[in-house]
Amino acid sequence: MKESYLEIVELDNGDIVLRPASEDGESVEPLATLVISDTTKSYLKERYFELAKCMFHAGIDFVYSDESAFGDDAEYLEDLEMRPKILH
Secondary structure, X not given: OOOOOEEEEEOOXXXXXXXXXXXXXXXXXOXXXXXXXXXXXXXXHHHHHHHHHHHHHHHHHHHOOOOOXXXXXXXXXXXXXXXXXXXX
16 A cells, blocks of 8 residues: 555544545545444543544554464464454
């Protein structure tokens, strides 16, 4: 991917996206989208956007970390696509 600045923006529909910053003002496809429920937004008040920033930063740190999150278990990695995507 071409090196660029990233921005975290709340869209008109309430979704919060991570996307490359656009220099010419044109719409850019998001790299990731985060949807925070209205219940959570009302509980966190204005801090919900800080939550979104922390979540995106954690994801970026994970992607660019030198450590493998899965270790050396190649069999597990091959089976990764078959596992349900559940966050606990």
